[in-house]
Amino acid sequence: xxxxxxxxxxxxxxxxxxxxxxxSPRSGxxxxxxxxxxxxxxLQFLIQYYNGEERAKGNILERFSAQQFPDLxxxxxxxxxxxxxxxxxxxxxxxxxxxxxxxxxxxxxxxxT
Amino acid sequence: DxxxxxxxxxxxxxxxxxxxxxxxxxxxMFDYFLWYKKYPAEGPTFLISISSIKDKNEDGRFTVFxxxxxxxxxxxxxxxxxxxxxxxxxxxxxxSGTYKYIFGTGTRLKVLA
Numbered sequence: 001x002x003x004x005x006x007x008x009x010x011x012x013x014x015x016x017x018x019x020x021x022x023x024s025p026r027s028g029x030x031x032x033x034x035x036x037x038x039x040x041x042x043l044q045f046l047i048q049y050y051n052g053e054e055r056a057k058g059n060i061l062e063r064f065s066a067q068q069f070p071d072l073x074x075x076x077x078x079x080x081x082x083x084x085x086x087x088x089x090x091x092x093x094x095x096x097x098x099x100x101x102x103x104x105x106x107x108x109x110x111x112x113t
Numbered sequence: 114d115x116x117x118x119x120x121x122x123x124x125x126x127x128x129x130x131x132x133x134x135x136x137x138x139x140x141x142m143f144d145y146f147l148w149y150k151k152y153p154a155e156g157p158t159f160l161i162s163i164s165s166i167k168d169k170n171e172d173g174r175f176t177v178f179x180x181x182x183x184x185x186x187x188x189x190x191x192x193x194x195x196x197x198x199x200x201x202x203x204x205x206x207x208x209s210g211t212y213k214y215i216f217g218t219g220t221r222l223k224v225l226a
Contacts (some may be wrong), residue, residue: 002156033214042218043157043202056213090156099145099164099206102214104156 003027006091006105014113018079021108023091025072029103031055031096032074034066037107038087049074050096081112116140117205119217127225132190134220136203139184143205147214148177148188151200160201161188193224 003026013019025032034046045058049068060066063081068074078085088109092102118137126132134148144165149157163170163177163186170177176189190197200219206212 002158004156006156031212035216043204043216045213045215048212050212058213092156096212099162101147101159101162102204103159104149106154106156 002103002105004091004093004103004105006089006108008108009106010109010111012111012113013081015081015083017081017112018077019081019110021076021078021089021091021110023074023076023093023105025074025091025093026103029093029095030072031094032068032072033092033094033102034060034074034076035090035092036087037090038084043090046076078110083112086110086112115218116143117203117215117217119201119203119220121220122218123221123223125223125225126193128195129192132188132193132197132222132224134188134190134201134203134222136186136188136217137184138186138205140205140207140215141184142207143215145206146177146179146186147204147206148175149202149204149216150197151202151219157202190222193222195224195226198222198224 005024031050033048035043046060048056066076088107090107092104094100147162148160151157204216
């Protein structure tokens with residue numbers, strides 16, 4: 001158990017809809033990362049927050065947004081969903097300073113129909 | 114532009130033998146490298162990391178080698194066990210400043226009993 005909790009585990013929704021994925025980091029970790037994995041592809045970096053502030057951005061679509069709250073949990077909002085957004089979305093956390101490994105949750109599988 | 118590449122999508126090894134997984138990178142600013150193991154329906158699990166100031170790091174059956182001049186790292190697993198069968202991802206980070214962790218596309222390792 002990595003200590004990173006992601007909810008929900010599975011999400012099925014229709015095109016055009018909006019969903020929110022939630023992540024609780026490991027105790028003591030200040031940084032949260034979001035990654036997308038589509039169909040046996042690699043992990044694509046979306047966005048990183050550190051102690052409530054956005055720190056780094058990857059290939060995140062404008063339809064997607066995220067935030068980290070004062071209690072350090074994070075939410076990833078996906079709107080105007082398209083079929084191609086179907087993927088596994090992973091959250092990871094780390095201490096956030098210097099060289100510290102990421103610890104991943106078990107992901108949310110999003111299916112857009 | 115794939116900054117971290119794992120050119121072998123799959124690898125099969127006999128139980129008890131050495132497994133060698135390879136990873137190449139293009140960004141000379143990367144200074145922290147990690148290996149992760151992923152089982153189906155789970156998030157990636159951190160295995161081992163190495164800083165660019167070292168060329169080798171060992172943890173039990175796992176050893177990571179870094180060749181900075183070749184921009185190449187490898188993970189050695191000795192001896193390989195059937196439970197090691199999983200997808201292995203390498204990742205790299207620029208460390209100070211961006212803290213983005215870029216992942217390769219993964220290598221599926223199968224250890225044959």
